[in-house]
Amino acid sequence: MKRLKGYCLFSLIIILASIISGCQTQNAGNDPKVEKSVTIKIAYLFDGDTWEERVGSLEKDLKNIKLERIPYENTVESLQEIFAKSNKPDIIIGPIEPMKELEVIEPLDELIEQHNFDLDSINSALMKNVRSLTDEGKIVAFPDNRPFFALYYNKDIFDMFGQDYPDQSTTMTWNEAINLAAKMTGEKNGTQYVGMTHGPFAGFGPGTWPLDELATNMTDPETGEVNIQDNPLLRKYFDLMAEYYSFQGIHDPEWEGDWFAEGKAAMFIAQDAYLDSIEDQNFLDSLDMVPVPIWEDNPEQGPYRGFWSMVITNYSEHKDEAFKVLEAYVSQKHQLEVTESGVMGSILADPEIHQNYAINAPGLEGKNRESFFAQEPAVYEDTISQWDSYVDVDTAIEKIIEQDKDINTIIRELEEESAAKIKEAMEAD
Structure with missing residues (x-):
């Protein structure tokens, strides 16, 4: 009989514990303080x-x-x-x-x-x-x-052409940079060299980096209307590119490849820790960096990058x-x-x-890392226009290089071609 009473008491305790546990679980589920995963x-x-x-x-x-x-x-x-x-x-x-x-x-x-x-x-x-x-x-x-940018340069090529290295305490203007690039474009010891590249493959000259520092729309964000001729900032960019490609021997349409990595380009504009990707220690030792060149009238504004x-x-x-x-x-x-x-x-x-x-990053040891922080990114004052993607700046630059046309004609043709593309896109929508 005592054993039976003890068994009943034990069973009762188990039942009560289950009830209490169930209530606690239910309350926890209703407790707003208990967060679910x-x-x-x-x-x-x-x-x-x-x-x-x-x-x-x-x-x-x-x-x-x-x-x-x-x-x-x-x-x-x-x-x-x-x-x-x-x-x-x-x-x-x-x-x-x-x-x-x-x-x-x-x-x-x-x-x-x-x-x-x-x-x-x-x-x-x-x-x-x-x-x-x-x-x-x-x-x-x-x-x-936030991407960082720098103008990387090869000291060996500067030495070969007898040019001083860029001043690490003063940022070059775009005019200074393109004139320096022209001085280091030419043949030495049977090898062709170029003064500046802006991309790893066939990206010769300043590219769109000067344009990116202007942070200005080429089209109206609402209407898609193209406006380049009457935009003084855009005109400034195209004038700079026309000046760059006016230098004798500055470009050849047959040039291709990653000239900077091949040791045949004096300067190279790129973003982020480019130097840390270089495995050849001798080549790395010949390189350093300075800030990306700037427009003289806006010295603290670096490139905008989406x-x-x-x-x-x-x-x-x-x-x-x-x-x-x-x-x-x-x-x-x-x-x-x-x-x-x-x-x-x-x-x-x-x-x-x-x-x-x-x-x-080992590749940046001893390099001028301050170059990354010399400028703030350019800022768009207006809504960034989605229609700008229909403006083919690269083709306009190719016309500057390859065709015997004045800059006004090239800009007018760019406006007309871009407007036709935008109209077609609008009608498709």
């Missing part, structure tokens, strides 16, 4: 290693948030494929144009206010350009990174959690990690973080 899907181009460096590593600092990478190709078609599979991302990282076309952007203004996010922590020039992405001036994204946007989608069911991911991405801790490694430039306003850009 949420998976934030992020559409992202790069492979797994780059994903982990730039985004995936954030997960360790995010409470109850898991991150899932959805590969895509930065195109409208690629995003449409993802949507068709009902695998819609909460965040998209990439060019803004496909997101605008598909109308999937959630403006961040309200989320910024709700989360009491300090916008002043982000570089003001970058944020002005973010606001220029739409007519309304809303904050439709956070910039993914950045990838970090967008929260308007259909996401987890917008608050998605914004927490963006907050973690732009946090000082994460930005310092990625900028020190040289993975990307920090978007923050803090100058001390910029000074640490690529500080752990």
Whole structure:
């Protein structure tokens, strides 16, 4: 009998414990303070290693948030494929144009206010350009990174042509740079050399870098009307290019290849930690860098370069959690990690973080790293025009090089050809 009573008492205790446990579980489920784990899907181009460096590593600092990478190709078609599979991302990282076309952007203004996010922590020039992405001036994204730029130069070629190295304490103007390039274009010991390249393959001369510093539209953002002849900034750029290509022997349409990497170009304009990609130590020892040349009347304005946007989608069911991911991405801790490694430039306003850009990159040891920080990115005062993509500047430059036409005729033809393309695009829509 005693054994039976003991068994009954034990059973009663088990039953009561189960009831209490069930109540606690039910209450926990109703407790708004207990957060459930949420998976934030992020559409992202790069492979797994780059994903982990730039985004995936954030997960360790995010409470109850898991991150899932959805590969895509930065195109409208690629995003449409993802949507068709009902695998819609909460965040998209990439060019803004496909997101605008598909109308999937959630403006961040309200989320910024709700989360009491300090916008002043982000570089003001970058944020002005973010606001220029739409007519309304809303904050439709956070910039993914801030690119840095430099004019790299080969001391051996400067020595060969008897030219002084660029002054590291004074930034050259574009006129000074193109005149210097002309002096180092020619044949030496049976080898042809060029003074300046702006890209790895057949990119000779200043390219569009001077144009990027002007940050001016070539078309009206609303109407698509082309306006180059009456825009003094654009005219200034085309006049500079006409002057550059007027130098004897400065260009040959047969030239091709990566002349700077081959040791046949004196100067090379590129972004980010280019020097850290060079494996040949002797070649690396012959190189250094100075700031990208500037327009004389705007000496502190560096090139504008379009950045990838970090967008929260308007259909996401987890917008608050998605914004927490963006907050973690732009946090000082994460930005310092990625900028020190040289993975990307920090978007923050803090100058001390910029000074640490690529500080752990071996190729930059002993080089003039201050070149990266000499200028602020150029800022668009108006909405950035989507119609500018129909203006074929490269073809106009080719006409300057190859055709016996004056600059006025070339600009007029560029306006006419661009207007026809834009009209066709508008009618297709």
